[in-house]
Amino acid sequence: MKPQAGKNHSLRGASRTRFARVKNHSRFARVKGTHDTLPEAHAQWARIAAVAKQVLERAGAVQLTPPIFEYSEVFTKSVGESADLVVQKEMYTFVDAGARSLTLRPEFTAGVLRAFIEHGLHVRPSPIKLWSIGPVFRAEKPQRGRFRQFHQVNCELLGLDAPLLDAEAIALLYQIFSELGLRELVVKLGSVGDPKDRQAYNHYLREALTPLADRLSETSRERLRLNPMRVLDSKSAEDQAVVADLKRPLDFLGEAARVHFAQVQAYLSDWEIPFELEPNMVRGLDYYRRTAFEFHHGAIGAQSALCGGGRYDGLVEQLGGPPTPGVGWAFGLERLLDALQQEGALPTESARPLLYLIPMDEEAVGEVAKAALTLRRHGIVLHAYAPRNPGKGLKEADRAGAVLAALRGSREREQRAYQIKELASGAQFEVPEGELAAFLRHKARDNEANTLLR
Ligand code: AMP
Numbered sequence: 001m002k003p004q005a006g007k008n009h010s011l012r013g014a015s016r017t018r019f020a021r022v023k024n025h026s027r028f029a030r031v032k033g034t035h036d037t038l039p040e041a042h043a044q045w046a047r048i049a050a051v052a053k054q055v056l057e058r059a060g061a062v063q064l065t066p067p068i069f070e071y072s073e074v075f076t077k078s079v080g081e082s083a084d085l086v087v088q089k090e091m092y093t094f095v096d097a098g099a100r101s102l103t104l105r106p107e108f109t110a111g112v113l114r115a116f117i118e119h120g121l122h123v124r125p126s127p128i129k130l131w132s133i134g135p136v137f138r139a140e141k142p143q144r145g146r147f148r149q150f151h152q153v154n155c156e157l158l159g160l161d162a163p164l165l166d167a168e169a170i171a172l173l174y175q176i177f178s179e180l181g182l183r184e185l186v187v188k189l190g191s192v193g194d195p196k197d198r199q200a201y202n203h204y205l206r207e208a209l210t211p212l213a214d215r216l217s218e219t220s221r222e223r224l225r226l227n228p229m230r231v232l233d234s235k236s237a238e239d240q241a242v243v244a245d246l247k248r249p250l251d252f253l254g255e256a257a258r259v260h261f262a263q264v265q266a267y268l269s270d271w272e273i274p275f276e277l278e279p280n281m282v283r284g285l286d287y288y289r290r291t292a293f294e295f296h297h298g299a300i301g302a303q304s305a306l307c308g309g310g311r312y313d314g315l316v317e318q319l320g321g322p323p324t325p326g327v328g329w330a331f332g333l334e335r336l337l338d339a340l341q342q343e344g345a346l347p348t349e350s351a352r353p354l355l356y357l358i359p360m361d362e363e364a365v366g367e368v369a370k371a372a373l374t375l376r377r378h379g380i381v382l383h384a385y386a387p388r389n390p391g392k393g394l395k396e397a398d399r400a401g402a403v404l405a406a407l408r409g410s411r412e413r414e415q416r417a418y419q420i421k422e423l424a425s426g427a428q429f430e431v432p433e434g435e436l437a438a439f440l441r442h443k444a445r446d447n448e449a450n451t452l453l454r
Contacts, residue, residue, distance in 0.1 A: 216231065
């Protein structure tokens with residue numbers, strides 16, 4: 001892969017603290033377009049993953065994790081020959097020692113459907129909802145919101161062609177984002193029609209755009225050749241000026257696609273999920289049919305799409321499976337975190353230690369370490385690794401954010417007890433060794449709100 005020269009791709013604004021590259025003298029740096037997820041960001045990822053899991057599994061979804069790489073054909077067969085992934089060689093494809101062409105997944109859908117077919121999951125009650133989380137790889141030009149390794153939460157809803165399933169897919173996404181506290185969401189909804197509608201529209205576009213081709217960007221000229229609809233996707237102002245007066249995909253919907261689309265909208269309106277019609281909605285992959293949607297956020301820069309998805313009836317057959325309609329979506333964790341951060345909707349507190357154990361002599365170092373092993377059943381328990389005087393030990397406990405500190409020295413050993421201090425109130429207790437677990441259990445309950453992530 002040719003590295004991109006020159007540009008500064010560091011994230012702007014508040015994100016900088018999360019992913020900033022600290023100048024150091026190490027010989028190695030991470031590969032451009034990848035990032036390290038630092039401990040603070042992990043707490044936020046965990047929260048997103050937990051909310052997504054809860055919303056999806058309460059709707060009957062089950063988790064499926066395909067491998068990170070697949071035989072290349074799994075992807076080339078599904079994404080379509082006009083997708084940027086193929087045309088612009090954005091897939092990380094390599095030949096292994098056995099001369100097999102393998103590709104790091106550029107998206108989840110193809111691998112999840114391959115697994116669905118390989119394991120005969122279609123025999124399970126329909127619809128089956130499969131969700132996944134993990135890294136995804138695309139050799140795109142790195143910039144804010146566009147990485148070469150990023151992470152997605154993905155969901156496929158399989159087995160029904162009813163518009164109810166499309167609406168449910170969108171509602172689940174909306175619920176995840178809302179529960180995370182995101183407010184400034186714009187849900188854009190469109191339809192790319194049935195294959196014959198797309199064909200008719202592509203034919204119309206080819207006729208209309210061919211005479212204007214010299215006003216189009218090079219990428220759009222290539223798209224005009226392979227899949228004219230993708231010209232609508234161009235971000236270039238010149239291209240947009242050329243297509244501005246042309247008919248839209250929605251003008252070409254056949255009767256069946258139009259009725260289906262109207263029903264999806266009716267459900268969303270009934271469920272009070274606000275959406276905007278996007279007559280130019282075109283997704284980057286060729287497999288979409290009928291409903292297509294994206295959620296955007298205004299404060300995360302040019303790459304404003306938080307998620308994308310749509311219906312892909314026919315794709316399971318294309319991959320060698322039984323006829324199975326389906327609809328799916330994926331959102332990127334990095335862009336979602338950026339959006340949450342811009343809105344100030346990220347938790348700033350992390351989990352607090354319940355107890356900090358302070359050994360006051362050499363013998364107590366081993367004693368507190370041993371006690372910690374069992375006391376951790378009740379919460380986070382940390383300890384000092386060398387003897388401390390009480391003043392220094394308590395300062396450390398405070399800096400660690402602990403709820404309680406426990407001192408252990410020769411006097412406590414004699415008494416078979418710990419001296420405990422509640423750091424917020426200053427209250428002190430002498431707790432016999434045998435009662436320490438019960439004491440902590442009680443305190444953990446009192447402090448639950450403090451010791452768990454918000
Ligand atoms: P797509 O399959 O391209 O619609 O991507 C679905 C979602 O994944 C997008 O809406 C983004 O949130 C995220 N995403 C896609 N490409 C990238 C990338 N290169 N870097 C970071 N996130 C991405």
